[in-house]
Amino acid sequence: MNHQFKKKYGQNFLKDENLLKKIVHSANIHGERVIEIGPGAGALTKHLVTVASEIIAFEIDESLKEHLNKLTETHQHLNVIYKDILEVNLDEFENPYHVIGNIPYHITTPIIFKLSEAKNIKSITLMMQEEVGNRISASPNTKEYNALSVILQHQYHIEKIVKVHRKMFYPIPNVDSVVLKFTPKREADIEFIQFVKACFKQKRKTLANNLYDQRNIPKETTYDILKTLGLSVNSRAEALNLHNFIDIAKSFKK
Ligand code: SAM
Numbered sequence: 417m418n419h420q421f422k423k424k425y426g427q428n429f430l431k432d433e434n435l436l437k438k439i440v441h442s443a444n445i446h447g448e449r450v451i452e453i454g455p456g457a458g459a460l461t462k463h464l465v466t467v468a469s470e471i472i473a474f475e476i477d478e479s480l481k482e483h484l485n486k487l488t489e490t491h492q493h494l495n496v497i498y499k500d501i502l503e504v505n506l507d508e509f510e511n512p513y514h515v516i517g518n519i520p521y522h523i524t525t526p527i528i529f530k531l532s533e534a535k536n537i538k539s540i541t542l543m544m545q546e547e548v549g550n551r552i553s554a555s556p557n558t559k560e561y562n563a564l565s566v567i568l569q570h571q572y573h574i575e576k577i578v579k580v581h582r583k584m585f586y587p588i589p590n591v592d593s594v595v596l597k598f599t600p601k602r603e604a605d606i607e608f609i610q611f612v613k614a615c616f617k618q619k620r621k622t623l624a625n626n627l628y629d630q631r632n633i634p635k636e637t638t639y640d641i642l643k644t645l646g647l648s649v650n651s652r653a654e655a656l657n658l659h660n661f662i663d664i665a666k667s668f669k670k
Contacts (some may be wrong), residue, residue, distance in 0.1 A: 417457060417483075421587055425477050426520020428585035430459045430543075435584060439595055440464055442577040443516050443541040451509065453501050453517030453527065453542075457483040460518060465491040468514075474501045502526055506534035518543040521591065525564065528552075532571055533604050540572075540598040543580065549594035556657050563616040567609050569658050572598035611665050615653040623651050623664075633668075641667040 421427045430436055440463040443450075452473040455461045457480060464471050465487065471494045475484065478498045488494050497504075502523065515537055519527055524544045531540055547560075552568050553576070554560035568574060577595040582588050614630035615623055624638035639649040645663050647656070656664070 419457060419480065419483065422477060422479075426454075426522055427456065427477070428518075428587060428589045429456050430518055430584060431586060432584050435578070435580065436460055436463055438578060439518075439541065439543070440467060440516070442575075442595070442597055443514055443539060445514050445516075448538065449509075449511060449513040451506075451513055451515050453515065453519050455484060455496060456480060456518070458487045460516065461487055461494065464516065465494055469493060471495065472497060472509075474499050474504055476500050502530060506530070509534075509536060512536045512538050514538050515540040516542070521545045521548075521589070524548050528564070528568070529609075531598075532567060532609065533606060535603070537600060539600075541577065541595065542598075543593050543595050546579065546592045546594045549576070549596050552596065557655055561654050562619070563613050563653075566612045566616075566653075566658055566661050568598065570608065570612075570662070571602060571604060572600055574598055608661075608665055611668070612653075612661055615656075615661070615664075619652070619654055621652070622649075623653055623656070624649065626653065 436459055440460060445467045447469045449470045450464055450468040452461060452464060452471055455473040455475050461471065461473055473496045475496055475498055484496045488496055513536060515531060519542055531537060551560040551562055551564055553574060554565045575597045577597050580593040580595065582590065582592050615626055617626045617630050624635040627633040627638050628635050641664055642649050642651055644667065647660060
């Protein structure tokens with residue numbers, strides 16, 4: 417392929433047609449709208465045009481125009497916008513849509529947090545570094561468990577679609593990947609998201625200390641809530657499960 421790969425944009429392209437078909441198939445798109453993140457040279461896009469009614473693809477690298485133009489010229493329902501996805505205001509998309517992307521490793525977390533706060537999303541199917549996938553699906557008391565695990569498990573059904581060996585990409589990255597599919601269970605709860613982030617701010621600190629530092633909540637108030645819920649006053653966020661977080665957040669609201 418005639419393209420100067422740019423490391424700074426996390427450009428590791430896919431080539432295996434069976435894998436590409438599997439990813440698009442798992443997104444379960446039937447004549448619906450899709451936002452694609454990082455189309456690259458159009459590996460996923462060329463499959464998406466066969467199942468979606470409309471595709472808006474955001475690509476940061478204008479030098480890929482030459483490749484993507486071949487697809488836009490033949491598919492009227494594909495629109496490529498050369499823009500950083502993190503700068504896009506997703507609230508402008510009022511009709512429900514699916515999101516799909518083989519996204520750059522270095523901005524996986526900000527992209528996922530951005531999507532978690534957006535409205536009207538039917539499903540999100542994303543390729544990511546396996547380690548991030550493990551964090552998202554992690555259970556309490558493991559080293560992978562963090563704010564991302566709690567926030568995403570609260571908001572979505574999370575399905576592992578396929579593990580992808582690094583050799584499936586070119587150039588070959590130095591990590592393996594996984595495709596996860598997120599189906600919303602509920603609307604984004606921004607207050608809950610901010611609360612969980614504050615609880616995990618410094619992983620080694622107790623919940624009471626983090627909430628005091630981040631929110632100025634008197635430690636006694638946190639201790640009382642934890643005691644009422646039958647939890648240790650010295651609890652750390654990493655030891656609490658999703659239901660504990662929901663109960664604690666509710667108690668603070670009262
Ligand atoms: N979808 C293609 C594939 O599967 O072969 C390319 C995947 S590659 C991992 C990620 C793509 O995202 C690259 O084309 C890169 O230029 C693009 N990209 C990187 N940062 C971006 C950003 N902030 N906004 C939109 N696209 C971005």
